Amino acid sequence: MSGIDANKVYLPTPDQSATTGAVSVAKVGTPMPKTASEKLDENWDSGGYVGDAGISISTNKGTTVIKDWSQGTVRKALSDFDGTISLPFLQIDEWSATRLVGAANVNTAAATQNHGNILAIDLGPSMPDEEAYCFSMKDGSNRIRVLVPRGQIVTIDALNFVPNAANTWPGTLSCYTGDDGYAIRVIYEDGTVIDGVAPDKSDTSDDIQDGE
Numbered sequence: 001m002s003g004i005d006a007n008k009v010y011l012p013t014p015d016q017s018a019t020t021g022a023v024s025v026a027k028v029g030t031p032m033p034k035t036a037s038e039k040l041d042e043n044w045d046s047g048g049y050v051g052d053a054g055i056s057i058s059t060n061k062g063t064t065v066i067k068d069w070s071q072g073t074v075r076k077a078l079s080d081f082d083g084t085i086s087l088p089f090l091q092i093d094e095w096s097a098t099r100l101v102g103a104a105n106v107n108t109a110a111a112t113q114n115h116g117n118i119l120a121i122d123l124g125p126s127m128p129d130e131e132a133y134c135f136s137m138k139d140g141s142n143r144i145r146v147l148v149p150r151g152q153i154v155t156i157d158a159l160n161f162v163p164n165a166a167n168t169w170p171g172t173l174s175c176y177t178g179d180d181g182y183a184i185r186v187i188y189e190d191g192t193v194i195d196g197v198a199p200d201k202s203d204t205s206d207d208i209q210d211g212e
Contacts (some may be wrong), residue, residue, distance in 0.1 A: 141191025149178025
């Protein structure tokens with residue numbers, strides 16, 4: 001029995017810097033990080049600010065009821081799985097717009113003497129490309145990561161343009177199963193060190209065995 005451990009109570013905030021956001025994307029098939037603390041390599045591209053609601057994971061498992069001759073329920077078999085993540089983009093730029101509507105529906109123009117920098121976002125019957133997503137969070141020395149090997153923003157919720165609130169674009173990321181057999185993986189990593197030395201993050205291939 002593990003007992004009471006306040007270090008396992010997480011208060012997640014975005015793990016970002018002055019130049020790097022907490023949401024990163026990469027091409028589908030890019031190796032996913034094995035830990036919540038290892039640095040993402042150059043294959044990952046980070047975006048900007050996310051709204052104060054943060055991200056929210058929802059899952060739904062559809063089942064098929066198996067009954068016997070007397071119509072009593074014997075078992076329930078999994079028939080489908082759907083995982084989504086709500087992702088409110090607070091920073092509206094080319095990066096976020098590409099995630100929301102796809103690169104083909106985003107047009108930009110540099111500032112001139114006649115106009116400022118222009119970002120045009122076309123809304124219509126099209127979908128953005130699938131990408132791998134990594135959401136990085138922290139709580140002191142603790143770290144949390146949410147990984148999506150194949151994700152695609154399938155819906156954009158109501159857009160509000162009002163003077164007393166930030167203009168946020170709330171997208172819903174649909175999460176599909178990747179090569180490792182999961183659609184969404186959540187990694188918690190506490191700040192524990194061994195003998196005062198942080199664990200070596202260079203080779204973590206044996207830390208997590210997929211499918212177990």
